[in-house]
Amino acid sequence: GDAVLKRLTTLLQAKLRSADSLARWGGEEFVILCPNTGRSTAAMLAERLRREVAMAKFPEAGAVTVSIGVAECEPGESWEQWFERADEALYRAKTGGRNQVQAAPETPQRAGPEQYVVANFVQLVWHPAYECGNELVDRGHRQLFADANELLSAILSEHTAEQVNAIVDRLVADILQHFCDEETVIVDAGFPAAAEHIVLHRALVDQALKLTGAYRTGTKGVGDVFQFLAYDVVTKHMLGADRVFFDTLRPQAAAAGRPGKRLSTRSKPPQRQSTPAMPDPLA
Structure with a gap:
């Protein structure tokens, strides 16, 4: 014994x-x-x-x-x-x-809408209620969901370090690209708090770079990287901070469905302008 x-x-x-x-x-x-x-x-x-x-x-x-x-x-x-x-x-x-x-x-x-990160989930599930109506922004959000699921699958399946590292690099690159795209959209749409939102992006980028750097040196684990993406980016930012500009983008999305408009967005029904209960992305 x-x-x-x-x-x-x-x-x-x-x-x-x-x-x-x-x-x-x-x-x-x-x-x-x-x-x-x-x-x-x-x-x-x-x-x-x-x-x-x-x-x-x-x-x-x-x-x-x-x-x-x-x-x-x-x-x-x-x-x-x-x-x-x-x-x-x-x-x-x-x-x-x-x-x-x-x-x-x-x-x-x-328990509440901000508590999405739990231990026994299989994947993050995209729900139409998470859409703002702008195709570029929504596509970026869906891509980050996919990145999170791919990283989680690699962790649980015990993929090699090289495979996990490649996924980590890709998700960080996708975060950077999505933030750049989103900033262009909200500035062009005239979102009043665009400058403050961009500051939030910069803080998340700094955290991502520091975290991945620590992961490379072995002082942080891949679980910490996943925690950052699933909680700080997906839950707190995408499903929290991002929702403040949805009402600014949705009128443009609705206009895109009318004749003579060529915006790269798609229309969403008016009732989605207010979502009293957000569905849990974890299943």
């Missing part, structure tokens, strides 16, 4: 990031703390650890598997409450067949 635990801790420690902390908690239980890490990134890390252990050789015991529960500490939550939610998720993993990762659900006060 001691030999198995030593081998297990060596495996786990080798796959953790420098900021993560591994500690033994009881006889055969461990706790891993992941600072500044969202639930989806932590869950992907947990799945990577689970696979690493399942594929490893334990001379003293043969095959060994682990069950993992994941919980993100929420605002105002005590250590005991946080740990209890993680422990409950671990219990579900054990009773559900073992050798799996289970994520604790978010508490009701945090």
Whole structure:
């Protein structure tokens, strides 16, 4: 048993990031703390650890598997409450067949349209309610959804580092191109807050370049890159900040459907000018 635990801790420690902390908690239980890490990134890390252990050789015991529960500490939550939610998720993993990762659900006060990034989704799903009516902008948004799904698939399928790097490079290039296209559209449309929106773009670009640079040097994981795209770009920006210029673009999109107009947009029905409930892009 001691030999198995030593081998297990060596495996786990080798796959953790420098900021993560591994500690033994009881006889055969461990706790891993992941600072500044969202639930989806932590869950992907947990799945990577689970696979690493399942594929490893334990001379003293043969095959060994682990069950993992994941919980993100929420605002105002005590250590005991946080740990209890993680422990409950671990219990579900054990009773559900073992050798799996289970994520604790978010508490009701945090559930809302801004909380799209969860651990157990398969892909981001585009919904017509996300469209602004300008084909160039909508096409860019759909492309970033596709990039996110491709990166997620590569991570979960454990593609080679070269394959993942190529996808990361492509998604960053697509973000830069989309921001450039979107800025041209909103300036030409006379969006009053275009300058402020462009500043938001610059901040996201700076973050993207710093993050990918850290990823290249090994100080950040690919899960952090995915977290940035899925949460900061898709959820917070595309489905949040971008919606403030939709009402400016939609009249032009409607005009594009009339005779004599040649705008590169498409018309959208008036009822979509206000969307009280945004559909969740994760499925």
